[in-house]
Amino acid sequence: MEVISRDEVKKLIDTKGSYTLIDVREKEELSYGMIPTAHNVPLHEMELALELVPEDFQKKYGFKKPQKEDTVIFYCRTGGRSAMATAFAKEQGYVHAKNYAGSIYDWATIDPSVRRY
Secondary structure, eight states, X not given: OOBOOHHHHHHHHHTTXXXXXXXXXXXXXXXXXXXXXXXXXXXXXXXXXXXXXXXXXHHHHSSOOOOTTSEEEEXXXXXXXXXXXXXXXXXXXXXXXXXXXXXXXXXXXXXXXXXXX
């Protein structure tokens, strides 16, 4: 599984790189903060979400469905759920799916708007 570091994620955000950042935590966890540019698709919805046609995905989640060749980065609280999401996305043909294993726990060390829990 391809893992991406905090510094690599930060660089993509800062340089407005080409990627989609997906937070797979549950809605009630989002109050602890999200990484800038991230979108939320809870892990338990991931399988159905990736099967949606682009128009329905956009309607339900409020952002453009990533293409299979896009860089898609998943994160959660500490990296476990995002690892599952990354593995599932890879199985579905997302060749550049990556796990930000440090997730929120790591990101909180550089972003005061995100809290560890």
